[in-house]
Amino acid sequence: MKILVINPGSTSTKLAVYEDNEQVWRKSVFHSAKDLSVFHHINEQYEYRRLHVTEALREAGIPLCFDAIIARGGLLKPTPGGVYRINERIKHDLWHADMEHASNLAALIADELAASAGCPAFIADPVVTDELCDVARLTGIPEIPRISIFHALNSRAVSRNYAARIGKKYEELNLIVVHLGGGISVSAHHYGKVIDVNNALNGEGPFSPERAGTIPARQLVDLCFSGKYTYQEIRKMLNGRGGLLAHLGTTDVPTIVRWANAGDKKHKLVLESMIYTVAKQVGAMHVALHGQTDAVILTGGIANNKYCVALLREWLEGIARIVVIPGEDEMGALAMNALGALRGELPLQEYNPH
Template identity: 80%
Template sequence: MKILVINPGSTSTKLAVYEDSTQVWKESVYHSAEELAPYHHINEQYEYRKEHVYTALAKAGISLHFDAIIARGGLLKPIPGGVYRINERIKHDLWNANMEHASNLAALIADDIASHSGCPSFIADPVVTDELRDIARLTGIPEVPRISIFHALNSRAVSRQYAASIHKKYEELNLIVVHLGGGISVSAHHFGKVIDVNNALNGEGPFSPERAGTVPARQLVDLCFSGKYKYEEIRKMLNGKGGLLAHLGTTDVPTIVRWAHAGNKKHKLVLDAMIYTVAKQVGAMHVALECQTDAIILTGGIAHCQYCTDLLTQWIHKLAPVIIIPGEDEMGALAMNALGVLHKELPLQEYL
């Protein structure tokens, strides 16, 4: 099976071709600030990015003959996890999405190439994957329900990888997946469904390299109405300029670790505090699984940092075995989802 994978980010578009589970070609098309400057909204980049994808495939001598094309899911409405056929409703909702992100273009480009290839096109496990139990949605303010936005693609992929390693199915296990990246999500996987997770984008759960996580609500309200900050400045405090960056002026965890080892008490305190907030969130997800967790998986870029994984493991190892699967392979995860559908091992769902 020949599968094309498309994964746009803010300054690049990642492409890969897989033959079954083997990656046979990859390319990252970088988009400079100067090239993107004329476009004021993500949707305006569609033709520009699409042409770069076609050009990259042509330069590599790759014909437009694929068994499937799969794209990173964008900011759609909340949907259960899994693989979805790209249909007109998906395209409509991506063109009219409330939030802008380069991933919104992925399915649009994939569908265009699929129309030339004569093959199906899919998305899988977008960040808006929502399988929360009803009891997990409510807060003390009816107008502010909890929302599921997290690293769904990688969290499910490493869960399936771990399950296969112990000769079980993902749907047979209770797992906690800790994605340690620029944002941090801690998700509770109950027999193949993510029944609870912190909103990793909009101010909930652990603080992270660039996000504030949960903060005292009354103090935040006072800050909002203090007159010192504008609306957009407060939003940046929560996502983009919070966390490690706000405390230390950097999001570079290896550098922070070096400073901590060199005796810098502030760097050590802030990094240790971040890991502490992650550990507390793991504890919450353990309760969500009724304290019957089969394993805790640490993944994402920061999972390469032994200082962080060692410290986090010290806090949580009595809850369940801790498994470390560092980094994230979004391209491979997307390809495996497409292959699963082509082999009829995974169901193909319809976005309604």
């Protein structure tokens, strides 16, 4: 099976071609700040990005002949995880999404190319994957329900990877997946469904290299009405300029570890505090699984850092087996989902947001 993968980010568009499980071509097309400056909204980049994709394929001598094209899922309305064939509803909701992100263009480009190639176009496990159990949705303020936004694609991919490694199916296990990146998500996977997870984008759960995580509500309200900050500045504190960056002026975890190892007390304390908030969230997800956790999987870029992994192990050893699958492979995960759908191993979901 020949599969094209399309994954747009803020300043690049990643492309890859797979033959079954093997990656046979990969390219990252970088978009300069000057090129992007002429666009005021993400949707305006559609034709620009699409042309870069087709040009990259043409330059590589790759004909538009695939068994499937799969794209990174954008900021759709909440929907269960899985593989979705791109339809008009998906395209409409991405084109009119409440939040702008380059990933919203991925399915639109994939669908157009797939029409020319005569093959299906898919998305899989978008960040808005929502399978929360009912009791996990409510907060003490009815107007503010909990929202599921997390690293769904990588979290489910490493879960399937681990299950296959031990000769089980993902749907047979209770797992806690800790994705350690610029944002941090800790998700409870109960027999193939993510029944609880912190909102890794909008201020919930652990603080991370650039996000503030859960903040004492009254103090945040006081800050909002102090007159010192604008609405946009407060939002940046929560997502973009919070976490390690707010405390230490950097998101570079290896550098922070070097300072901590050199005896700098502030760097050591802030880093250990972040890891502590992660460990507490793992404890919460262990409760969500009724204390029946088969394994805790550590993944994402920070899982490459032995110092941080060792700190987490100190807190988590008593919960369940700890498995480290560092980094993330979004391209491989998307290809794996497309291949599973083509082979009939993964059911095709119908996008019907609630």
